[in-house]
Amino acid sequence: MSAYSKLSQRLDTGSDKAWSVHDQAIEMQRQGEDVVLLSIGDPDFRTPEPIVDNAISHLRVGRTHYSPALGELNFRRAVADYETRVSPHGCSPDEVAIFPGVTAAIYAVLSCLLDAGDEIIVVDPAYVGYMPILKAIDVKVTWVDALPENDFLPTLASLLAAITENTRVIFINTPSNPSGAIMSRDFLATLAEECQKRGIWLVCDEVYSMFTYDKPHVSLRTAAADTEGLVVIDGLSKSHAMSGWRMGWAVAPAELTKHLGNFAAMSQFGCPQFIQDASAFALNNDEYYVREMREKYRERRDTVCARLDQMSGVSYHKPESGMFVMIDVSHFENDDTVFAQKLLDAQGLSLLPGSAFGENSKGHVRFSLVQPIDVLEKGCDRLHAYLQQSGC
Numbered sequence: 001m002s003a004y005s006k007l008s009q010r011l012d013t014g015s016d017k018a019w020s021v022h023d024q025a026i027e028m029q030r031q032g033e034d035v036v037l038l039s040i041g042d043p044d045f046r047t048p049e050p051i052v053d054n055a056i057s058h059l060r061v062g063r064t065h066y067s068p069a070l071g072e073l074n075f076r077r078a079v080a081d082y083e084t085r086v087s088p089h090g091c092s093p094d095e096v097a098i099f100p101g102v103t104a105a106i107y108a109v110l111s112c113l114l115d116a117g118d119e120i121i122v123v124d125p126a127y128v129g130y131m132p133i134l135k136a137i138d139v140k141v142t143w144v145d146a147l148p149e150n151d152f153l154p155t156l157a158s159l160l161a162a163i164t165e166n167t168r169v170i171f172i173n174t175p176s177n178p179s180g181a182i183m184s185r186d187f188l189a190t191l192a193e194e195c196q197k198r199g200i201w202l203v204c205d206e207v208y209s210m211f212t213y214d215k216p217h218v219s220l221r222t223a224a225a226d227t228e229g230l231v232v233i234d235g236l237s238k239s240h241a242m243s244g245w246r247m248g249w250a251v252a253p254a255e256l257t258k259h260l261g262n263f264a265a266m267s268q269f270g271c272p273q274f275i276q277d278a279s280a281f282a283l284n285n286d287e288y289y290v291r292e293m294r295e296k297y298r299e300r301r302d303t304v305c306a307r308l309d310q311m312s313g314v315s316y317h318k319p320e321s322g323m324f325v326m327i328d329v330s331h332f333e334n335d336d337t338v339f340a341q342k343l344l345d346a347q348g349l350s351l352l353p354g355s356a357f358g359e360n361s362k363g364h365v366r367f368s369l370v371q372p373i374d375v376l377e378k379g380c381d382r383l384h385a386y387l388q389q390s391g392c
């Protein structure tokens with residue numbers, strides 16, 4: 001039987017080389033082996049108890065029915081209020097569309113802005129989840145370098161130079177996965193202005209917005225003088241340790257939001273009511289929990305970086321945000337996937353090869369901070385032992 005659409009062929013990305021070490025590590029763990037798994041980005045924290053209680057109480061009172069495609073008004077209002085608090089522009093629920101996670105929001109936004117063959121500019125390195133979406137919607141991607149020597153940030157000049165008369169969208173991510181780099185207010189303001197002048201959409205994934213350590217996150221909407229043509233995508237997966245609840249949103253001009261509503265009506269047909277209720281509660285009452293988790297991530301980052309400082313020949317990028325440390329292993333091994341494989345085989349430590357994120361993170365491995373300090377210390381011990389054993 002070969003009667004499948006071209007879309008289903010594009011969606012079939014097959015088993016990815018990037019995840020090979022991680023998949024082996026999971027299998028080894030399943031077989032009872034002692035593996036330290038630091039290759040993924042799913043927060044280890046439990047969702048704060050009051051958010052769980054809130055969801056349960058809404059479940060009990062029967063908030064279990066169909067919900068508007070764009071999202072429950074109370075949750076859209078909570079997102080709009082949050083946006084209004086952090087940005088000078090104000091935001092109304094008409095500019096908010098709810099999706100089951102940031103991934104679904106990105107897929108919907110790009111699907112509403114781009115046709116097959118249209119041009120989009122994306123920064124390399126990029127979160128591994130972007131490529132399958134770009135492939136599915138069949139767009140022409142122009143990659144712009146974010147070089148390690150520029151702290152994994154693209155230059156404004158290189159982004160503007162990549163624009164052609166066919167460019168319809170520039171897609172950025174700040175704070176960044178994998179590097180934790182943060183785009184500055186000036187950078188975002190100028191980029192927004194340049195895109196607006198040219199009639200190009202500027203879409204920004206800000207899912208790590210609440211976990212910054214050394215300087216604050218500035219949202220694209222906050223930085224820009226005008227919100228025309230801007231879309232900010234965010235969600236609760238990381239900030240509130242709610243990855244499994246699947247809650248994300250897009251803040252976009254009202255006309256685009258209507259299209260997003262049509263898209264949502266044809267795809268998910270609304271998200272669970274009780275989860276949106278608890279998500280609204282989470283956003284309105286989050287300061288304590290988010291701060292507590294942020295401080296724990298900061299402590300983890302500092303602990304891992306202090307350990308890396310003691311390993312001779314190791315260089316790394318101290319992340320300004322997020323949950324990952326990018327370690328440069330190019331002095332030890334040409335190929336980061338080979339390095340990660342040997343590390344798993346020799347020490348039972350699973351890190352993600354940097355090449356998973358693009359050309360510019362090749363030669364690095366990504367060390368995830370989503371485990372308690374004692375596990376991270378064990379990961380550092382194993383990395384150190386591997387480097388010493390292999391005569392590095």
Ligand SMILES: Cc1ncc(COP(=O)(O)O)c(C=O)c1O
Nearest residue numbers: 041101102103127177207235237
């Ligand atoms: C930059 C970035 N965007 C989006 C996502 C996916 O978010 P969600 O789980 O809400 O779909 C991730 C998850 O790791 C991410 O790192």
